[in-house]
Amino acid sequence: MSDHSSVPGGPAPWVGFCNPQAAGLTDSTVQWAQDAGLPVPGFQGTAEAARAVRPGVHAGWLFPLADRALLRIISDYSLWLATLEVDPPASLHQAQSGEITISEQASLAHAQETVDPPPTPYTTAYNDIRIRAQGRVPASDFPTWHLRLLTARNGFPATSDPVFDEPVEPEAEGRLLPELNAVPLFPFVEVADDCFIPSDLTHDPDLLRLHQLAARLCAAVDVEFSKGWRSLDTDRFQQAGADLIAKYEKEWPSAGRYVEGLKALMHGQACWNRDKTGASMTSPSRSSAAIADASPQGEEFARALHRSSPSGARALADFLSIYGVVEKLLADDLAEFATPAQRERVLRMLDYTVHGGKMSRAILVTEATRLLTDPKDPDLAPILSGGLLLGWCIEILEAYLQVIDDVLDHSRTRRGKPCWYLREEVGRINAICDGMILRSLVFRLLRRTLGGSPEYLDLVELFQLASYVTELGQAEDTDGMRTRDPAKADMGYFLGVARNKGAYYTFRLPVEAALVVTGWSHRNEVDVVTLRHLFLILSEYYQSQNDMLDFRDDLRSAGKEGTDIQEGKSTWLLATARQHASSRQWQKIAENYGRDPEEAVETVKAVYHDLDMEARFSEYRREVETVVADLTQKISTEAPLVGQICRLAWTMSTRVGSIVT
Known part of the structure; x- marks a missing residue:
């Protein structure tokens, strides 16, 4: 109803x-x-x-x-x-x-x-x-x-x-x-x-x-x-x-x-x-207001995005404008199964957990859908709307992963406000249950909006795979925290966790969902092996960039406290230190990593400074830029539009400048 x-x-x-x-x-x-x-x-x-x-x-x-x-x-x-x-x-x-x-x-x-x-x-x-x-x-x-x-x-x-x-x-x-x-x-x-x-x-x-x-x-x-x-x-x-x-x-x-x-x-x-x-559907004044209200970071990110991709900034505005539709569809679905009180609580939880971030994944799927759709396609409007809804499905999936991640990491803030589990009426146990509900909402929204389309089963498979692989990455990351074992600091271990935590739901899911919803993948050839290799490279860089932000204490500007050292996380800095630190330097890390006292954290950071991690990261970035450019050019040779999407994905991963939440 x-x-x-x-x-x-x-x-x-x-x-x-x-x-x-x-x-x-x-x-x-x-x-x-x-x-x-x-x-x-x-x-x-x-x-x-x-x-x-x-x-x-x-x-x-x-x-x-x-x-x-x-x-x-x-x-x-x-x-x-x-x-x-x-x-x-x-x-x-x-x-x-x-x-x-x-x-x-x-x-x-x-x-x-x-x-x-x-x-x-x-x-x-x-x-x-x-x-x-x-x-x-x-x-x-x-x-x-x-x-x-x-x-x-x-x-x-x-x-x-x-x-x-x-x-x-x-x-x-x-x-x-x-x-x-x-x-x-x-x-x-x-x-x-x-x-x-x-x-x-x-x-x-x-x-x-x-x-x-x-x-x-x-x-x-x-x-x-x-x-x-x-x-x-x-x-x-x-x-x-x-x-x-x-x-x-x-x-x-x-x-x-x-x-x-x-x-x-x-x-x-x-x-x-x-x-x-062919006129625009979105009121410019409404779009600006929607972006400004989305989060403390939303307007700043939109301006940065507009400099590199004006259409991407419009995609963010269009995406934000349909939240009422998403909320309405899920409210109707909850009305069939939940009590009125539970329905209202879930909607409040949804509103609290999905807003406030930069919504880069949503922009990626929205913009990719636009790029892959012929402007003269008679079905242009419903296809573009499908891309917007897929963006919200991805954002809700991300909210699920973040709610659980915050509980596991004992995080204090997310997107500039207290983590969901820290709210007085929630707590850790309820937050875990809420996370599971968020995950289910993803598939209910897919069912209600695209359940009658021929692409529905392919999209469900994509979302299930992204959720599954990301959960495996989160489990491995949590196990490393539990053991607080610096022996798990080698680069291979870090890259495995980074790929599972980021490649699928941050890059592969938005791009491949756009390929499916537009029917592009059924009509055209694309080098899937190279494309997915690119996603892995992007996810590695994406995670290493976030690790550097934690090291610089820049996460506060993104509304999150950096606690990688205290929690014993496998990070790019730890893996790089493992490769280049002297025995004495590594001993200092081993003795202090995964400990809460401030002096332990500062000891580890001092070693990172001695190893000149900023210079090493700049060198690593230049290497990644070269690899990404080569892979993108290879993809563009066969599929120029997909190559354009790959360039947008790289631009967004580097424009973020802070955690992509």
Whole structure:
């Protein structure tokens, strides 16, 4: 059950978001229409022109949280409606060849089920839609719901208001929606949000007024929904919705969901209109505010990222803008299984643990998805939205790993605030349970957003592998801490831990998830061996960079205290010292490493300074830069776009300048 009103700001979280499960839906709908015998070629004589209408993507914009089965019904119904609007010569040809006229089609669509209409493609296709829709509507509600569906097909006046006789705004004149309209789909809001209108309220004048205002707003192609509901009609709609909710508080408890569902649908129609023109979905002012509010580091990181990748900075803004969608999807899922109190607690925990970092992994998958998608792809919007959702899946996976890691490491702060387990109402045991819940939320979000897509199982496998290998790396790292054994300080041991802890979920998961969700990996060749070798090199450098930050005490700027020496961690500095320290220097490390007293920590750091670790790290970085450049060039030769993503991954790993959290 959905509740759009629980998302602050109403439809604002839907800025730039199209249901990912709409990808590929238009082709399925066109095939369905052809199988039913509908005159799909009537659109300029080709099925390709029918695909250009993109009813699947239209459904994805209007119903961003619906499952694929419902989207399929809506998409099929939209194309069925479009076939009733074929040009007059085609209609005349159908009549002459024994087909029915448009007026006869309309009468058949309104016919009662007891009538036995001629078996035309129109009636056959419509009956298929009706039967599938009937399976989504309670039996007691279906007769009146079906009547509302038929009524909505005729539309609500968008240029007049006969109930209140109010004039239409001049700027709305002459800007009626082309091709696909949201108005005939109003009844599907009831299905999507489980808010069926009671039969005795169907003809209520206040409800009619709400529908008329919604129709007028849908007719205004360039209404800026993302900047607030400020125009005269939007103010009227808001007031009409509030009046309706208050009026039927007892008779129709779900009226609030219906009003918010209509609002989201209207916003989706505005996004659809922009989508068709190629305009940006994101308000620049909103993006800047979202970045600034994301974390103390967010705005600074965005500026640094913008200098090297302006599109990457936009990716961060788009990513942050859909958190309301993610929260809403998971809240709905929790409502099915958790108590109300537990649901609220999990959502608070999610909000506390996923925010505040630089979100580099999310930016990587989001930007990689954009780079791998043809701007002219008719499914561009749902594919890009799929990349945004994958970014949040990765961020939630990271939150799980960090919550557990903080407990194991006895960390005090994370992202500038107390670790989750240190909160008074949490504690270590509850934090471990919460970490497991976070991990499960990843797969629930995948299921709810991409469960109907052909890429779903491949994505699940990617996330499972990333989680599994990272957990193995964490276990090995923890074992080294437990034994506090400097003998585990050799470079091979460090590299093994670093690769498992970082290569999979920091680099491989974001890039390969983008390859999968865009379908790129199925259409193109890529040197997977070289690509994965590059991920290992990046993960080694990534971890060594973080180790240097701990040594410099720079972690405080990232909201985390450095405790590698006290905890006996396997680090790049320890492994390098093992290679270059004298016997006397190594003895000092062995006697003090893994101990808490400040003098022990300072003794180890003094040895690191004597070994000139800063110079050694600079030399190591130059070596890594050469290797990364060579591997990237090799990948670029066969797959230039993937090479561009590899360069972005390297840029991000070096631009971070602190722990990538």
